[in-house]
Amino acid sequence: xxxxxxxxxxxxxxxxxxxxxxxxxxxxxxxxxxxxxxxxxxxxxxxxxxxxxxxxxxxxxxxxxxxxxxxxxxxxxxxxxxxxxxxxxxxxxxxxxxxxxxxxxxxxxxxxxxxxxxxxxxxxxxxxxxxxxxxxxxxxxxxxxxxxxxxxxxxxxxxxxxxxxxxxxxxxxxxxxxxxxxxxxxxxxxxxxxxxxxxxxxxxxxxxxxxxxxxxxxxxxxxxxxxxxxxxxxxxxxxxxxxxxxxxxxxxxxxxxxxxxxxxxxxxxxxxxxxxxxxxxxxxxxxxxxxxxxxxxxxxxxxxxxxxxxxxxxxxxxxxxxxxxxxxxxxxxxxxxxxxxxxxxxxxxxxxxxxxxxxxxxxxxxxxxxxxxxxxxxxxxxxxxxxxxxxxxxxxxxxxxxxxxxxxxxxxxxxxxxxxxxxxxxxxxxxxxxxxxxxxxxxxxxxxxxxxxxxxxxxxxxx
Amino acid sequence: xxxxxxxxxxxxxxxxxxxxxxxxxxxxxxxxxxxxxxxxxxxxxxxxxxxxxxxxxxxxxxxxxxxxxxxxxxxxxxxxxxxxxxxxxxxxxxxxxxxxxxxxxxxxxxxxxxxxxxxxxxxxxxxxxxxxxxxxxxxxxxxxxxxxxxxxxxxxxxxxxxxxxxxxxxxxxxxxxxxxxxxxxxxxxxxxxxxxxxxxxxxxxxxxxxxxxxxxxxxxxxxxxxxxxxxxxxxxxxxxxxxxxxxxxxxxxxxxxxxxxxxxxxxxxxxxxxxxxxxxxxxxxxxxxxxxxxxxxxxxxxxxxxxxxxxxxxxxxxxxxxxxxxxxxxxxxxxxxxxxxxxxxxxxxxxxxxxxxxxxxxxxxxxxxxxxxxxxxxxxxxxxxxxxxxxxxxxxxxxxxxxxxxxxxxxxxxxxxxxxxxxxxxxxxxxxxxxxxxxxxxxxxxxxxxxxxxxxxxxxxxx
Numbered sequence: 051x052x053x054x055x056x057x058x059x060x061x062x063x064x065x066x067x068x069x070x071x072x073x074x075x076x077x078x079x080x081x082x083x084x085x086x087x088x089x090x091x092x093x094x095x096x097x098x099x100x101x102x103x104x105x106x107x108x109x110x111x112x113x114x115x116x117x118x119x120x121x122x123x124x125x126x127x128x129x130x131x132x133x134x135x136x137x138x139x140x141x142x143x144x145x146x147x148x149x150x151x152x153x154x155x156x157x158x159x160x161x162x163x164x165x166x167x168x169x170x171x172x173x174x175x176x177x178x179x180x181x182x183x184x185x186x187x188x189x190x191x192x193x194x195x196x197x198x199x200x201x202x203x204x205x206x207x208x209x210x211x212x213x214x215x216x217x218x219x220x221x222x223x224x225x226x227x228x229x230x231x232x233x234x235x236x237x238x239x240x241x242x243x244x245x246x247x248x249x250x251x252x253x254x255x256x257x258x259x260x261x262x263x264x265x266x267x268x269x270x271x272x273x274x275x276x277x278x279x280x281x282x283x284x285x286x287x288x289x290x291x292x293x294x295x296x297x298x299x300x301x302x303x304x305x306x307x308x309x310x311x312x313x314x315x316x317x318x319x320x321x322x323x324x325x326x327x328x329x330x331x332x333x334x335x336x337x338x339x340x341x342x343x344x345x346x347x348x349x350x351x352x353x354x355x356x357x358x359x360x361x362x363x364x365x366x367x368x369x370x371x372x373x374x375x376x377x378x379x380x381x382x383x384x385x386x387x388x389x390x391x392x393x394x395x396x397x398x399x400x401x402x403x404x405x406x407x408x409x410x411x412x413x414x415x416x417x418x419x420x421x422x423x424x425x426x427x428x429x430x431x432x433x434x435x436x437x438x439x440x441x442x443x444x445x446x447x448x449x450x451x452x453x454x455x456x457x458x459x460x461x462x463x464x465x466x467x468x469x470x471x472x473x474x475x476x477x478x479x480x481x482x483x484x485x486x487x488x489x490x491x492x493x494x495x496x497x498x499x500x501x502x503x504x505x506x507x508x509x510x511x512x513x
Numbered sequence: 514x515x516x517x518x519x520x521x522x523x524x525x526x527x528x529x530x531x532x533x534x535x536x537x538x539x540x541x542x543x544x545x546x547x548x549x550x551x552x553x554x555x556x557x558x559x560x561x562x563x564x565x566x567x568x569x570x571x572x573x574x575x576x577x578x579x580x581x582x583x584x585x586x587x588x589x590x591x592x593x594x595x596x597x598x599x600x601x602x603x604x605x606x607x608x609x610x611x612x613x614x615x616x617x618x619x620x621x622x623x624x625x626x627x628x629x630x631x632x633x634x635x636x637x638x639x640x641x642x643x644x645x646x647x648x649x650x651x652x653x654x655x656x657x658x659x660x661x662x663x664x665x666x667x668x669x670x671x672x673x674x675x676x677x678x679x680x681x682x683x684x685x686x687x688x689x690x691x692x693x694x695x696x697x698x699x700x701x702x703x704x705x706x707x708x709x710x711x712x713x714x715x716x717x718x719x720x721x722x723x724x725x726x727x728x729x730x731x732x733x734x735x736x737x738x739x740x741x742x743x744x745x746x747x748x749x750x751x752x753x754x755x756x757x758x759x760x761x762x763x764x765x766x767x768x769x770x771x772x773x774x775x776x777x778x779x780x781x782x783x784x785x786x787x788x789x790x791x792x793x794x795x796x797x798x799x800x801x802x803x804x805x806x807x808x809x810x811x812x813x814x815x816x817x818x819x820x821x822x823x824x825x826x827x828x829x830x831x832x833x834x835x836x837x838x839x840x841x842x843x844x845x846x847x848x849x850x851x852x853x854x855x856x857x858x859x860x861x862x863x864x865x866x867x868x869x870x871x872x873x874x875x876x877x878x879x880x881x882x883x884x885x886x887x888x889x890x891x892x893x894x895x896x897x898x899x900x901x902x903x904x905x906x907x908x909x910x911x912x913x914x915x916x917x918x919x920x921x922x923x924x925x926x927x928x929x930x931x932x933x934x935x936x937x938x939x940x941x942x943x944x945x946x947x948x949x950x951x952x953x954x955x956x957x958x959x960x961x962x963x964x965x966x967x968x969x970x971x972x973x974x975x976x
Contacts, residue, residue, distance in 0.1 A: 159755065159864035202704050213702065215711070216679060231951045237860040238892045239676065239932035241665050241715055243944050243974055244956045248678070248711040252704055269761045292622065298732045300763070300798075335763075336809075342801055397700040401622035429701045469702035481706050488694045492963065493707045499962040500955065511706055 053122055053508040056141040058098040063119060067101055067143070070111045074102040085126050085136070085144035089191070091390045091438055091446060092134040092475060097124065097144035104149055106222055106230055106261040112145065113259065114228030116505055123226075124507050125255045127168060127194030132393050133474025135201060135254050139509035145259065147196050153177055154262065162219060162236055164264045167196025183267045186211035189470070190379060199260050202252025204470035206375070209295075209428040210302040210334065213470065217266045218251050223258035226501040236264050249496070254472050255507040257500050271334035274302070276368040277344050277361035279351040280326040284308055284411065284423070287327040288404045290354035291427040295400060299346050300339075303332035304428035305375050308411075311382065311422040311435075315374045318381035323374055324358060329427070330375050337363070378424055379435070386420060386437045392446075394453050396460040397431040397469030406465060410434050410456050417452050419445070431469035450476075458483065473511045481511065516585050516971040519604040521561040526582060530564055530606070533574045537565040548589050548599070548607035552654070554853045554901055554909060555597040555938060560587065560607035567612055569685055569693055569724040575608065576722065577691030579968055586689075587970050588718045590631060590657030595856050596937025598664060598717050602972035608722065610659050616640055617725065625682060625699055627727045630659025646730045649674035652933070653842060662723050665715025667933035669838070672758075672891040673765040673797065676933065680729045681714050686721035689964040699727050712959070717935050718970040720963050734797035737765070739831040740807050740824035742814040743789040747771055747874065747886070750790040751867045753817035754890040758863060762809050763802075766795035767891035768838050771874075774845065774885040774898075778837040781844035786837055787821060792890070793838050800826070841887055842898070849883060849900045855909075857916050859923040860894035860932030869928060873897050873919050880915050882908070894932035913939075921946065936974045944974065 059067070059077075068075045076082075077099050087094040103109050116123050122142030129136050138144055150166035153174065157163070158181045165174060172192045174185050187198060189205040197203075199221065204213035211217070220234035233246035250258050281287035287306055294301060309325045316323055331347055333340040344361045351359060362368055383391050398406040407423065414421045414434060425432025436452070438445045457467045457480050467473075467480035482490050494512055497504075522530070522540075531538045539545075540562050550557040566572050579586050585605030592599050601607055613629035616637065620626065621644045628637060635655045637648050650661060652668040660666075662684065667676035674680070683697035697703060697710035713721050744750035750769055757764065772788045779786055794810055796803040807824045814822060825831055846854050861869040870886065877884045877897060888895025899916070901908045920930045920943050930936075930943035945953055957975055960967075 157862065157864060159759065160862040161759070162862065202708075204702055204704070208702060212679075215708065216675075225951075225955070229951050229954075231955055232949055233952060235860075235929045235947070236862045236927050237894075237929050237932065238863070239667055239671060239860045239889075239894045240929050241667070241858070241931045241933050241935045242929050242940070242947055243936055243953065244716055244720075244959060245665075245678065245708075245711045245714070246952060246955060248708045249959075251708070253707055257707075269759060271761060296622065296624070296732065298734060336805055338805055339802055342799055346799075395704070397698075397702045399620065399623040399625065399699045400701070401620060426702075431700075431702045464699050466698045466700050466703050466705050468704045469700065470704050472704045473706055477705075484698070484705055486695055488688075488692050489696060489709060490706065491692075492688070492694055492709060495962040496707060496712075496959055499958040 052120060053140050053504050057121055058141050059121065063121065064099060066115060067112060070115060071101055071103055071108050076100045085146065086138065088129045088131040088134060088136045090132050090134045091392045091440065092137055095137045095139055097138035098141045100144045100146055102146040102149055106224065109224045109259055109261050110228040110230050113224050113226060116143065117227050117503055120503060120505065122505050122508050125196065125200065125259050127197035128170065130191035130193045130197065131201060131474065132471045133476060135472060135474045135510060137475060139475060148194065150261065156181055158183060160236065161267050162264055163267050164262060165195050167194060167261050167263065169195050171195065171198065178267055179270065182270050184270050185265055185267050187214055187217055195263050196260050199251055199263050200253065200255045201472045206303045206305055206426060208426060209304055210300065211268060215248055215251050218247055218263055219266055220264035221247055221250060221260050222262035223250055223260045225258050226503060226506050252472065254474065254510050256497060256511055257506065273335060273337045273340050273363055274368065275333040275340040275344055275361060275363045276371045277331040277347060277359065278371050279329050279356035279359045280324050282355045284327045284407060285404050286355045287329050288407055288427055290351045290356055291329060292400050292403060293350050293354065294347055295428045297346060297350060299343050300335065301331055301428060302334040305330045306425050306427040307374060307378060308423040311378045311424050312374055314381040314385045314422060315377050318384050319373065319377060330372060382422055382435050389437045390440050392436045392438055392449055394434045394456065395468045395471040396457065396465055397429065398460060398463060398465035400430045402463045402465065403427060403430050406460055406463060407432055409459050413452055413456050419449060429469065475510055478511065478513055515583060515967045516603050520584055521604050522584065526584065527562060529578060530575060533578060534564055534566055534571050539563045548609065549601065551592045551594040551597060551599050553595050553597045554855045554903065555600055558600045558602055560601035561604045563607045563609055565609040565612055569687065572687045572722055572724050573691040573693050576687050576689060579606065580690050580966055583966060583968065585968050585971050588659065588663065588722050590660035591633065593654035593656045593660065594664060594937065595934045596939060598935060598937045598973060600938060602938060611657065613724065619644055621646060623699065624730050625727055626730050627725060628658050630657060630724050630726065632658050634658065634661065641730055642733065645733050647733050648728055648730050650677055650680055658726050659723050662714055662726050663716065663718050664935045669766045669768055669889060671889060672767055673763065674731060678711055678714050681710055681726055682729055683727035684710055684713060684723050685725035686713055686723045688721050689966065689969050715935065717937065717973050719960060719974055720969065736798060736800045736803050736826055737831060738796040738803040738807055738824060738826045739834045740794040740810060740822065741834050742792050742819035742822045743787050745818045747790045747870060748867050749818045750792050751870055751890055753814045753819055754792060755863050755866060756813050756817065757810055758891045760809060760813060762806050763798065764794055764891060765797040768793045769888050769890040770837060770841060771886040774841045774887050775837055777844040777848045777885060778840050781847050782836065782840060793835060845885055845898050852900045853903050855899045855901055855912055857897045857919065858931045858934040859920065859928055860892065861923060861926060861928035863893045865926045865928065866890060866893050869923055869926060870895055872922050876915055876919050882912060892932065938973055941974065941976055
């Protein structure tokens, strides 16, 4: 890993890169700024230049050049990462793939779609709906498919449909030296050699730049139902969620929000939702199937003190029930104008979930920072959402201390520091604590084999 | 990759290894023979010695020693591979893990189980049933979990529950130099660094020796139903299967058997099943749910000329309906005493399945070899089952030519040479044809990084 200090491009390098991409290179300050930050609370870092690419071939040429010159390359989509993935910590170029936004092929009979990396999730779903299909992975933000692939995104529907790891069938990627590879096949099963697809998915732009992706998609279910239940305490809600998973009911979504999250949404959207720990559900299936599922869930929730159970299959009503969840992130930020949020991302084995949430809550309650807790509880994955003032960088250190304390406790109980957001720039030490020196050494040896000059997203995953 | 010719152990090496495993090393001819073959039609190859290990620590010591001495190591479970995985092509030791057969921990609340590599699938399921749980991956053979992990096994239930790639959460593995690593966590979601778990799963013993595995398990469904439907032609059956997948019905199993497969089973088991292309289904869910699923499937099958639809939830009846599928492999061999079978393993995108099966059928029909076709059609994965006389090795070459012709056609239509059996020793050229030189070069560079002396299962996946 050769990159140890910031690299700024010489005029000759700018000129050479410009010639590879028909002049689509910029050092304009506002362009550099917009490529120097994401949704994380990390301080912004400008790239030396932004290079916008239009094809796999251009990516290949740019990488081959940068590899020879020792110029760091960080891929950029829309900048919705929560872990500083797109920050060019060592300068070099931000490789903007957002204009590679073609939907290349929809195959309804195969239940697959092939897209360029810059296609955004919501645009894709709009297009797919014409064929009665949908792409299931929903991380909240309207991220690009390339970004979601590189970070191994997951979200609210993972419990039923899986994360990017299960839904990327095939990809085209460019290695550090410009070599273009195909990983995977457009088949549902594949056993041909090492699973390069899943190695690249979630590698956070450190092994290769993903340019095209074939995704698995699903038929839009005949019927969708939503349900909501309120609980006397956070622990009751979590225990109910565990029991529901254990029962085998085919929930499509199962989300938990604490009272504070509901309070924020009420304030943000002028609603009067009951400010209590809340579980939200979605069911996908036949009309009879979703009704049966909802009934089983109602029975289980009431065993755990759940009250005010509501359920509906009517679309308007359904959206209204889920509004609290969809708006929780933005409502949480809007409640504190000018502030930013840090989101933790612990995941634990299901049996440890109640303990893990209790530990996180206790540590946060003893802190001065406004916070809320929500999560994908059926996956054992929850986020604490901690509000910080970006004008007071000392707060960041204090929060890091808090989250590190929580994370160590989570790791000690067999959990992970990140269920879906990734390591990025802020969890490098936690990865070491969690996976161990030997495992991280294996990861580093793979990195060294594929990117010997260390130009791809330096400073992420490892020091 | 340093190993280029057969390695036979010196007396000093035998003595040194013996001291590492309390004398559990054998060069007895029958032991060497039983570790020199599997269920494939490859000619047997004896290891130089068989070393039986009882712990991860012993595996670590044996590997560290073999790595220093340049002795090839091939892991052995029960020898049920169909692709020559366990054959010690370059001699050295067969590392027998079958006595590492402890079920370490069942966690009903987490829906996980942790086992040693030598635990067999059926024994595991027997134990899990006490807690109302089951392990879903069913490749047919009573394989070890270590073997299934290393080959990335799949089978009849993959369409609903996934293959080993989706069901291995965490593993302990020993690298070539004896380093013990942990990959993955006991969580349902994980985004912490490179996905070493899925890199090792399916790496066919070429990257590491897997010693412990944490698996995802499921609650035994409240109700299971089976159904069967017969079709006028193979193409009709395949089209019906595709339409059923497209409909989103939650099938737990969906298998296709051609008329010849049914004929073999009738002969083998004294049955009088209708000798026609047949689709078999299994549904898991609530009593109402499985009934509804079966109804939808009946409607779709009849749209494609399906007749004689039968369905049942009664266990004895259910087993009887599925008997044809469960016995197809053995019935196929039993029909030709003294012969062996070669099983191909193509998988294609669903929309290409009917074409792919037709091509395979045409090529086989023009050959002199007895054959049948069956498969996991809902996954686009099918096997042709070709009977060969092991006393006539020239048949193997002729069959290889046939299967290579089919495989090339499959690859050209976007399919894979192996959906679930792996590359092993026989599909090395097909992997190159399918994945391309650059992808295979990446795989080789990972192999070189993790096993620089090339001691782990040489001659598999790559030349």
